[in-house]
Amino acid sequence: MQVSYDGGKLLRLPKEVHFVTPEFVSECLAHGQLQPEREFLIDIVRMAVLATGQQAARNSDSRHGGDLREPSRVHAEHHGGGEMSQDVWEQWQRAGFVPAPAATLNSKHGSKTRDAAPTSYPTSKDVDVTERDQGASDVSKPSLNSKVIAESPGGLVPHMDTSSTVTERGSCGVWDVAYDKSAAEETVRKLGLHWHRQEVESVKHAAADGSGDRSSGPGTTVNGGIPGHNGSQELASFALNNSCAHTACSAKAIQRAIKAVVESTSALVTADDCEKLGIGEKSIEKLQEIFMEVWGTGEATAERWYRDGCRSLEDVQGRSDLSMQQRTGMKYFEDFKQRIPRSEVAAMGATVCDAAEEVLDCSNLPDGDLLFCSVLGSYTRGKPLTGDVDMLIAPPPSCGEIDSRQALHAICKCLQKRGLLLDDMASTAPAARGDGAATFMGVARHATSPCARRVDIKFYPRRVLPFAIMHFTGSGAFSRALRYWARSRANEARRFQPSANGFKLSDYALVPIQSKEPTRQASNYHNAENVAEARKFKDFWRANLGHAAAAVTSFVNVNVINVSGMAECLRLLESLRGSEHPYEDMAHLISEQLRADVYVARVEVERLFTAERYRLHAATRREPFAPQQLQQRQHSQEQRTAGAQRSTREQKNYRPQDYPPPDYRPQDYPPPDYRPLDYRPLSVAGDHTLRIQLDPADRARP
DNA sequence: CGGCAGCGCAC
DNA sequence: GTGCGC
DNA sequence: GCCG
Numbered sequence: 239m240q241v242s243y244d245g246g247k248l249l250r251l252p253k254e255v256h257f258v259t260p261e262f263v264s265e266c267l268a269h270g271q272l273q274p275e276r277e278f279l280i281d282i283v284r285m286a287v288l289a290t291g292q293q294a295a296r297n298s299d300s301r302h303g304g305d306l307r308e309p310s311r312v313h314a315e316h317h318g319g320g321e322m323s324q325d326v327w328e329q330w331q332r333a334g335f336v337p338a339p340a341a342t343l344n345s346k347h348g349s350k351t352r353d354a355a356p357t358s359y360p361t362s363k364d365v366d367v368t369e370r371d372q373g374a375s376d377v378s379k380p381s382l383n384s385k386v387i388a389e390s391p392g393g394l395v396p397h398m399d400t401s402s403t404v405t406e407r408g409s410c411g412v413w414d415v416a417y418d419k420s421a422a423e424e425t426v427r428k429l430g431l432h433w434h435r436q437e438v439e440s441v442k443h444a445a446a447d448g449s450g451d452r453s454s455g456p457g458t459t460v461n462g463g464i465p466g467h468n469g470s471q472e473l474a475s476f477a478l479n480n481s482c483a484h485t486a487c488s489a490k491a492i493q494r495a496i497k498a499v500v501e502s503t504s505a506l507v508t509a510d511d512c513e514k515l516g517i518g519e520k521s522i523e524k525l526q527e528i529f530m531e532v533w534g535t536g537e538a539t540a541e542r543w544y545r546d547g548c549r550s551l552e553d554v555q556g557r558s559d560l561s562m563q564q565r566t567g568m569k570y571f572e573d574f575k576q577r578i579p580r581s582e583v584a585a586m587g588a589t590v591c592d593a594a595e596e597v598l599d600c601s602n603l604p605d606g607d608l609l610f611c612s613v614l615g616s617y618t619r620g621k622p623l624t625g626d627v628d629m630l631i632a633p634p635p636s637c638g639e640i641d642s643r644q645a646l647h648a649i650c651k652c653l654q655k656r657g658l659l660l661d662d663m664a665s666t667a668p669a670a671r672g673d674g675a676a677t678f679m680g681v682a683r684h685a686t687s688p689c690a691r692r693v694d695i696k697f698y699p700r701r702v703l704p705f706a707i708m709h710f711t712g713s714g715a716f717s718r719a720l721r722y723w724a725r726s727r728a729n730e731a732r733r734f735q736p737s738a739n740g741f742k743l744s745d746y747a748l749v750p751i752q753s754k755e756p757t758r759q760a761s762n763y764h765n766a767e768n769v770a771e772a773r774k775f776k777d778f779w780r781a782n783l784g785h786a787a788a789a790v791t792s793f794v795n796v797n798v799i800n801v802s803g804m805a806e807c808l809r810l811l812e813s814l815r816g817s818e819h820p821y822e823d824m825a826h827l828i829s830e831q832l833r834a835d836v837y838v839a840r841v842e843v844e845r846l847f848t849a850e851r852y853r854l855h856a857a858t859r860r861e862p863f864a865p866q867q868l869q870q871r872q873h874s875q876e877q878r879t880a881g882a883q884r885s886t887r888e889q890k891n892y893r894p895q896d897y898p899p900p901d902y903r904p905q906d907y908p909p910p911d912y913r914p915l916d917y918r919p920l921s922v923a924g925d926h927t928l929r930i931q932l933d934p935a936d937r938a939r940p
Numbered sequence: 941c942g943g944c945a946g947c948g949c950a951c
Numbered sequence: 952g953t954g955c956g957c
Numbered sequence: 958g959c960c961g
Contacts, residue, residue: 534950536955561950563955615957628957669949677948679956694957709947710957725945744946745957 529554533574533692534563570681573690577623582691586658586684587613590629590695593652598633598645607634610703614710626692627682630710632703639699642676643668646697650678658682660690673746674699675706702746709745725751 522544528551529540548554555568567574591611600609612618615628631649633640646668653659660681668678675698682693698706725740732738738750 534955538954561955563950671948673947677957679949742946746947 525549531575532564532571533567534561535567539564566681570690574692576689577625578627578689578691579623580617580621582684582687583613583617583624583627585686586627586682586691586693587611587617587629589656589658589684590631590649590653593656593658594631594649597648597652600634603634604636607636609634610700614707618711626694628710629693629695630703630706631695631697632700632706635700637700639674642674642697642699643670646676646678646695649697650680650695653682658684659693668695668697673702675702675746698746705744705746708743 526537526540526544529535529543529548530537532551532554535543543554543557546557548557551568551571554560560568591609594611595609598609603609610630610632612630613627614630615626616624617628631646633645650659650668660683668676670676675696677697678693678695680693680695681690683690696706696710725742728739732750740751742749742751
């Protein structure tokens with residue numbers, strides 16, 4: 239078995255070894271060298287004696303049957319030289335991670351029943367004194383040669399390897415990294431906490447199911463102990479890692495393993511459990527990335543699938559609990575990975591427009607009045623290839639409110655009839671939204687394309703169209719940044735609503751808000767009571783936004799206001815204060831202004847984003863050597879000062895001379911086939927009523 | 941040191 | 952309420 | 958990670 243760490247480093251273990259116990263890792267860290275055998279081998283030897291020499295006794299004494307399968311609860315005499323372990327044990331006790339030994343076990347060195355015996359792991363405290371005494375007396379002179387214990391149905395059987403020699407430092411050799419005492423202590427602390435937690439849980443569990451059987455009580459589920467699990471299970475081995483030739487090991491790698499152990503919530507029972515810990519995080523991440531490519535699958539689901547033992551898409555396919563989205567995602571997995579050329583997007587867009595015009599019967603619209611039907615998303619942003627097709631439809635201005643859901647449903651039916659939408663799509667009915675919009679998310683294949691594509695079609699009321707355009711044109715970062723910025727415009731918002739603290743911008747409105755109420759994610763973060771959860775969120779933000787978030791928002795602040803019409807929007811809002819304008823008109827005016835310059839703004843923002851990305855890359859691509867880090871720090875400090883010295887309206891972290899980077903290939907703006915959206919203002923008056931051409935089969939439906 | 945977009949759906 | 956996608 |  240090989241345990242791989244980052245960078246493809248491998249930790250080789252004996253073939254028959256499937257487990258690396260946390261005890262081992264703990265020892266490694268605590269000692270700064272791979273020297274776990276002192277404690278472990280003694281236990282193991284003792285078990286060996288029990289399993290072989292005391293075979294008869296064991297068979298005649300039922301009490302030992304269970305214990306033999308729980309080596310962590312079996313202890314042997316401490317044979318000198320255990321100062322470090324003892325230190326560790328005492329540290330634990332001082333820190334309160336493990337209870338002080340019971341009085342009967344408390345005699346220190348020299349006692350025959352010992353356990354001064356800083357056992358290196360807290361589970362030992364469960365050991366029954368009688369058993370311990372009996373067992374300890376069985377161990378005469380432990381051989382330090384045994385290294386692996388494999389489990390057999392009858393208990394643990396030692397595999398003696400007499401060829402291996404144990405040096406003073408242990409068969410594992412010495413760390414090639416200096417012993418880091420504080421790191422070791424931290425690790426020990428974490429493990430102590432973890433084990434404590436595990437134990438508490440198992441106690442709870444035992445209490446809950448009323449089982450008085452100690453063999454399934456505390457200690458047996460302690461991580462790393464060899465659990466008294468079903469003997470029919472795959473032969474599981476208890477590794478003493480003595481073959482860890484850590485030319486390939488690094489303290490960091492072990493730290494990662496430790497982290498995995500600390501964070502794991504279940505006992506190590508099977509080889510799979512071990513995989514979860516040791517097998518490279520890289521491969522886990524990779525696998526989860528693949529899972530997350532399945533439409534409808536996020537981080538949580540990918541992780542759950544992995545935990546449940548899925549190691550391939552085939553495994554996933556076999557699951558019975560896939561959601562509709564996930565089933566569709568699996569079905570078109572290969573297709574959805576393909577990017578879509580602009581020509582195909584345009585063709586699909588035209589098809590949708592045709593259908594919409596037919597369904598909404600736009601033939602008699604007043605002069606200049608138009609149905610809005612356009613592809614948005616990255617297509618509109620000029621990308622040569624897109625991942626999906628985003629369509630937005632809104633009725634002509636003159637037609638007033640119509641039922642979005644009904645209209646979209648009719649359009650989708652029509653498209654289905656025309657063969658664009660595949661019949662086995664994720665959802666057949668457009669979902670209604672509270673704001674009067676309807677959304678369809680499905681699968682389409684244009685006649686000219688070999689691939690099925692992800693298609694979103696939205697139908698929004700005309701009055702919110704500009705907001706919808708903003709939202710769905712993206713990019714995601716742009717939208718998010720814009721909203722974040724809007725939320726912070728307290729002064730502007732107060733002009734409309736004295737108590738307001740900012741604006742809330744969504745896909746259908748820009749409204750003043752009373753207070754900056756925490757977002758869902760933020761409140762989750764706050765309500766996360768356990769630390770791990772909180773840290774997860776923190777990591778999430780770190781990973782997903784990173785330092786780019788702040789930079790991005792400051793960009794929006796500075797550039798979008800000035801470059802695009804956002805400032806103008808606020809001016810318009812101001813001019814509308816106290817006016818008789820209905821909200822729809824206000825929204826229209828604002829968003830019209832937003833729309834007018836949004837393309838220009840986007841170009842500029844993207845340009846700046848690109849520059850910022852490069853800057854960030856340069857700033858964060860730090861080498862693990864101090865000098866370079868120092869250099870980087872000075873670099874950014876310099877930037878900050880320079881920024882501060884310039885106008886306060888300028889961002890602090892962006893230097894124009896950083897752009898463009900030497901290897902930057904600017905995108906062509908606008909794209910050759912770019913055409914302004916067919917947008918007409920709401921002011922076109924009229925009372926034209928749209929007739930939605932419903933499919934006869936649907937007429938009966940509400 | 942707190943905060944990091946906001947929405948509605950499926951489940 | 953959570954997970955997910957947009 | 959970085960800003961206020």
